[in-house]
Structure formats: structure tokens, C-alpha cells
Amino acid sequence: MAPPETDELPTDALPPEADGDDAPESLNLEVEVASPGACERRVTVTISRDDIERYFDNAYSDLMPSASVPGFRAGRAPRKLVEQKFKDEVADQVKGSLLMDSLSQISEEQSFAAISEPDLDLSAVEIPDDGPLTFEFSIEVRPDFDLPKWKGLEIARPTREYSDADIDAQVEKMLSRYGQLTPHDGPAAAGDYITANVTCRAGGKVVAEDEERLIRVRETLSFSDSRIEGFVALAEGKKAGDVITTTATLTQDAPNEAQRGQEVEVELKVLEVKKLKLPELTEEFLDEIGDFKSEEDFRTAVRQNLERQLEYAQQQKAREQITSLLTESADWDLPQGLLKRQSSRELERAVMELRRSGFSEAEIRARENDLRQNSAASTASALKEHFILERIAEEESLDVEEGDYDKEIFLISMQSGESPRRVRAQLEKRGLMDVLRNQIIERKVMELVQSEAKFQDEPFDQAEADVEAISFFAGGGEGDIPQATEEAEAAARAEEAKKPVNVSGSGKQ
Known part of the structure; x- marks a missing residue:
């Protein structure tokens, strides 16, 4: 990819x-x-x-x-x-x-x-x-290879009809963007937030630390180079002044090369516990977040957002199956220098795709951490996929038109809450238009392959991983990723809350 x-x-x-x-x-x-x-x-x-x-x-x-x-x-x-x-x-x-x-x-x-x-x-x-x-x-160079057979593939396709209960759950999730954090004197529970000072040690030496980090109590706490499973059990019942101690194993792609694959001791000193209070769906609130005339309009927009995420899931599922079949014989060794340079491009592409599909910043951050934790393997797989899809595009004379760029940029702008013109300017400034071009080409190839495929529908499980992802390297050596204080996290939440909920083309942009 x-x-x-x-x-x-x-x-x-x-x-x-x-x-x-x-x-x-x-x-x-x-x-x-x-x-x-x-x-x-x-x-x-x-x-x-x-x-x-x-x-x-x-x-x-x-x-x-x-x-x-x-x-x-x-x-x-x-x-x-x-x-x-x-x-x-x-x-x-x-x-x-x-x-x-x-x-x-x-x-x-x-x-x-x-x-x-x-x-x-x-x-x-x-x-x-x-x-x-x-x-x-x-x-x-691009490796030489015989193009695998890609017509007539048999592909499983997830499908789902969303119920009112699904919409209720998604509404609560989306409203959490606009919720207010209020201090809580009692112990933390699942779903609450804690403010904590984080200290990580290896061999008794501090390798990473952060102050006043705002963390939501979820089953998995994901760092950029490691994960803590069972975080709810560790954090439940803790109050201000308590200390949470555990360990995390750094991935083989962690920036701290000396500690790759090793355990670090993680200490979180709880400074404060907070509850999230969701807003009421008043007329004023509905108008503020998306110019919705009624709660039903809002729920319709939420349903459309879920359908876009289902479309994303269908594309990803199809892509996984297609590229798995196409890359079965792609056993080329890729240069380490190429993998290292390309890892950041793959991260940018994945984020761009998620924004296009209407995912929240918290969900995008979780995916970013997953990619960082498995950088080498995911990049190698993605490069092999790209080489094959690029060959198909060349043989089928698939190319990108200006209207394709406009559509992609518009969809990204809907998630970010910024104008398409500003989104384009940012992509050009960061040198990401080629990333966008390749993303469009790959999608066109996937659409072509799917048009020649045989589909077998299967139920789509909407269950999502209960993950709290933060941009923090437990092993240190994080380079240019800034540490986020509670104030910065709160500012980020407030900024996301300004974005329109509607992602289907109606409502404020």
C-alpha cells in the first residue's frame, strides 16, 4: 500500500x-x-x-x-x-x-x-x-517479475446493515469529541481519563519520560514503540497520588536500537482522575457541530459515516486478499535503505487513507502506532504490493486525472475540517502529492481487479479494538515526535471538536 x-x-x-x-x-x-x-x-x-x-x-x-x-x-x-x-x-x-x-x-x-x-x-x-x-x-530499481494472474480471483467481502443500536453506539462515540472533562475525586474506571507523569526505565536508567500526560483508561495502551495490554485492570481503582507500574516490550523497529525487543519498566504516577461528560443534543449544539436541523439529521450523517467506514473495511479486506494472492511469489529481498526511507511514506499514505474514510484522530493515531511498531514488515509488504499494482496499472494504461486529485482532497478536507484549497497547499508543501497520486493509482487497480473478481459476502464485525494510542516512545529516541502534555492533549481534543461531524457532503464544511 x-x-x-x-x-x-x-x-x-x-x-x-x-x-x-x-x-x-x-x-x-x-x-x-x-x-x-x-x-x-x-x-x-x-x-x-x-x-x-x-x-x-x-x-x-x-x-x-x-x-x-x-x-x-x-x-x-x-x-x-x-x-x-x-x-x-x-x-x-x-x-x-x-x-x-x-x-x-x-x-x-x-x-x-x-x-x-x-x-x-x-x-x-x-x-x-x-x-x-x-x-x-x-x-x-523495481524488481523484475512475472505478473501474477489477477483476473477471476475469489474474494470474501464484509457486509452489514446498521441497526439503531449501532447508530446509538456511534453517536456516543462521536459525541465524546465534544465532551467536557471534569475532575473526579474517586478512583478511575474504564473509560475515564487520568493525568499522569510517565517514566520509563531500562536497566534502572531513565530512557523516556513525560509530564502531565492525559490518558484514557482503555484495555490497551499503545505507545509508538510498544503496547501495554490489560491497562484497564492496571488503572481501575487508582486515585490521585497512586502509582501504576508495569512493563512494556519494545518492538524490533523501536528508535532505541540498543533496547529493541527488550522490556522497559513503565511507571505512571497518577496526578488526577477525570470523567467525560457528553453534551446534550440540543438545537444549538446540533447547529454548532454541523448545521443539523434535527437529531434525525445528525443520526443520518452518523449512519453515512459508518457506511463510509464499511466501504473502507471492504476495500482493505479485498486488498489484503488480493495482494496476498498477488505477492505469494514475491520473495525479493528489499534494500534496508529503501525500507527505512519508505516507512515514513507508508505512514503518510495510511493516515491519508484513513482521513479520506472519515476516521477520527484518535483512531488514526492508533493505526499510526501500529505501523510504527511493525515498521519494517509493514513497509516491505506494502512495497511489494505497490510494485505489482504499478505493473498492472502500466499494462492496463491506468492513470490519474486532475479530477481524481480534487475528489481525494475534498474527502480529506471533510475529515480535517479545512478547505480543500488549504489541504492541497499542505500536501504540496510537504511533498505528498506523489503519495496521493500513487494512492489513486493503486485504488484504480484494486477497483479493476475487483471488477474481474468473484465475491462471497460475509458478515462484517464492527467490533473495534479498545485502544488508547499516544505519541510517546517508551524506549526513548523518538526524534521529531513531540511529547504531549495534558494541555496539548486538551487543545488537540478541542481542535478536533471544531470539525464538522457530517462527512457525507451535507452540513457545514
């Missing part, structure tokens, strides 16, 4: 192509390609001496009309003097032109599809005084 940056050899690093009679003469290249791995190529390039001399001759010929040499008017100096004076500058220019033109020619003549820029140290390449120029570079 990840959207890797899988362009052909980077065009922004290559010279523009020429047409017709202006096309430059091709280089006489000797190219040797070794394959250290399925997604790696080691390329050795040799440029003939004749080509080198031709480039030098062209460079000096272009320079002669404007060359300024002491004792001569501009453009009048003998060529030998010009060559002596500008030898170093012209050599650098020729080296750059030879390298750029050779990379461009290789991208056209070689069969591999590059997914990264060439790993080429330009400063280490020098043009010899005699003989050919030889240089090497490594590049990551």
Missing part, C-alpha cells in the same frame, strides 16, 4: 531531450549491469576517448567567441591560449555533460525502472588525460 517514489531515472537530474535534427549524437557507451539484489543494480559505464575529445572540442568551440584572455580582445585569442586558461573550468563542464548525457542515455536503453536517484559521487569522477572515462554507480 505504500506509495514509493517510483519514477523512472530521475528526470530532474537529466538534461532535456532534444527532437529531430537537434538531437545530440549518441555516446559510444559500454555499460555493464550487475544485480547484487532484486532491487539493486551496480552499473559500470565506460565512455570512449573519441566522445571525450568531441565534448571538449564542442565546449571550446562554444567558448571561443566570448573568451577573454589578457592581451587579446574578447573572442580573438588563439585557441591554444583559451584551452590553457580555461582548462579546469571546461573540464568540469565536460565532466558534468558527459555524466548527465550518459545517465540519460542509460535510462532510455536499459530495461530496469529506477526508483531512486543514482548513488554517484560526482567529486570522485575524474576525466583521465588519456584513454576512456569509467565510472560506477548503484541504483535501486
Whole structure:
């Protein structure tokens, strides 16, 4: 599902192509390609001496009309003097032109599809005084593979008719976004909130800590690099001044490499217990959250939101089955550097997809933590899926139109409560339009595969994991993820409460 940056050899690093009679003469290249791995190529390039001399001759010929040499008017100096004076500058220019033109020619003549820029140290390449120029570079490529059979797959599809009880439960869940936290003198219970100072130790040494963290008491407490199961049993009955002690095992993808797979001691000192008071569905409140005329209008919007999440579940279930079948023989080893770089792209893609489907920030945060805790495995799987779906898209001539971007951005804006224009600007600023493009392409491929599939309907279990997810690394080494105080958490809840509940196109935006 990840959207890797899988362009052909980077065009922004290559010279523009020429047409017709202006096309430059091709280089006489000797190219040797070794394959250290399925997604790696080691390329050795040799440029003939004749080509080198031709480039030098062209460079000096272009320079002669404007060359300024002491004792001569501009453009009048003998060529030998010009060559002596500008030898170093012209050599650098020729080296750059030879390298750029050779990379461009290789991208056209070689069969591999590059997914990264060439790993080429330009400063280490020098043009010899005699003989050919030889240089090497490594590049990551899309693996070669036989496209698996994708037509006529048998797929299970979850279906569900939502009852009034389902709507009641979802209404309560959505109203919690607008609830008020009130201090509670008694002990904490499931569903309550605690404010706590968090301290994590490994070998007796503090590796991570946070102050005044607001945490909801749920069955699972999910950190960005670990989980605490059975958190309700640990927190129930605790009051201000009490201390919760437990352990958490860091994942193999935790930022703290020295502690990966190890247990850390987790201590939560309870500062305060709070209850969540839900708002009443008054006319004023309904108007404020979405311009709803009645409670029935609000419930209709909630039902439509559930149906969108069912659609998401259907797409995810179908995708899991389809990609499992398609990647059955995809046993390629993926470069660790590629996986590390791509993990953040997969995280961005997953968040974008969830926002498009109308999930709350709390639900999105839980999914983010799941991905962070299993970063390497989930990224490797997603990359393999993408390579196969991309091949199908190419063979079926599937592409993205401007209207596709508009639709995706509109759906994301509905969840975020921001205007489509602002959402687009943010995506462009963060360099995520390519992520969005690949997401659209992959969805189109999935729709095509499903149109050729045979479906077997099965009941959809709406039961959700009882997870409280917070952006905190119990093992430390969290890098650029900020710690969130109670004040920051409250601000985030207040900001989410400003977002319109309606996600179906009617109501305030």
C-alpha cells in the first residue's frame, strides 16, 4: 500500500531531450549491469576517448567567441591560449555533460525502472588525460517479475446493515469529541481519563519520560514503540497520588536500537482522575457541530459515516486478499535503505487513507502506532504490493486525472475540517502529492481487479479494538515526535471538536 517514489531515472537530474535534427549524437557507451539484489543494480559505464575529445572540442568551440584572455580582445585569442586558461573550468563542464548525457542515455536503453536517484559521487569522477572515462554507480530499481494472474480471483467481502443500536453506539462515540472533562475525586474506571507523569526505565536508567500526560483508561495502551495490554485492570481503582507500574516490550523497529525487543519498566504516577461528560443534543449544539436541523439529521450523517467506514473495511479486506494472492511469489529481498526511507511514506499514505474514510484522530493515531511498531514488515509488504499494482496499472494504461486529485482532497478536507484549497497547499508543501497520486493509482487497480473478481459476502464485525494510542516512545529516541502534555492533549481534543461531524457532503464544511 505504500506509495514509493517510483519514477523512472530521475528526470530532474537529466538534461532535456532534444527532437529531430537537434538531437545530440549518441555516446559510444559500454555499460555493464550487475544485480547484487532484486532491487539493486551496480552499473559500470565506460565512455570512449573519441566522445571525450568531441565534448571538449564542442565546449571550446562554444567558448571561443566570448573568451577573454589578457592581451587579446574578447573572442580573438588563439585557441591554444583559451584551452590553457580555461582548462579546469571546461573540464568540469565536460565532466558534468558527459555524466548527465550518459545517465540519460542509460535510462532510455536499459530495461530496469529506477526508483531512486543514482548513488554517484560526482567529486570522485575524474576525466583521465588519456584513454576512456569509467565510472560506477548503484541504483535501486523495481524488481523484475512475472505478473501474477489477477483476473477471476475469489474474494470474501464484509457486509452489514446498521441497526439503531449501532447508530446509538456511534453517536456516543462521536459525541465524546465534544465532551467536557471534569475532575473526579474517586478512583478511575474504564473509560475515564487520568493525568499522569510517565517514566520509563531500562536497566534502572531513565530512557523516556513525560509530564502531565492525559490518558484514557482503555484495555490497551499503545505507545509508538510498544503496547501495554490489560491497562484497564492496571488503572481501575487508582486515585490521585497512586502509582501504576508495569512493563512494556519494545518492538524490533523501536528508535532505541540498543533496547529493541527488550522490556522497559513503565511507571505512571497518577496526578488526577477525570470523567467525560457528553453534551446534550440540543438545537444549538446540533447547529454548532454541523448545521443539523434535527437529531434525525445528525443520526443520518452518523449512519453515512459508518457506511463510509464499511466501504473502507471492504476495500482493505479485498486488498489484503488480493495482494496476498498477488505477492505469494514475491520473495525479493528489499534494500534496508529503501525500507527505512519508505516507512515514513507508508505512514503518510495510511493516515491519508484513513482521513479520506472519515476516521477520527484518535483512531488514526492508533493505526499510526501500529505501523510504527511493525515498521519494517509493514513497509516491505506494502512495497511489494505497490510494485505489482504499478505493473498492472502500466499494462492496463491506468492513470490519474486532475479530477481524481480534487475528489481525494475534498474527502480529506471533510475529515480535517479545512478547505480543500488549504489541504492541497499542505500536501504540496510537504511533498505528498506523489503519495496521493500513487494512492489513486493503486485504488484504480484494486477497483479493476475487483471488477474481474468473484465475491462471497460475509458478515462484517464492527467490533473495534479498545485502544488508547499516544505519541510517546517508551524506549526513548523518538526524534521529531513531540511529547504531549495534558494541555496539548486538551487543545488537540478541542481542535478536533471544531470539525464538522457530517462527512457525507451535507452540513457545514
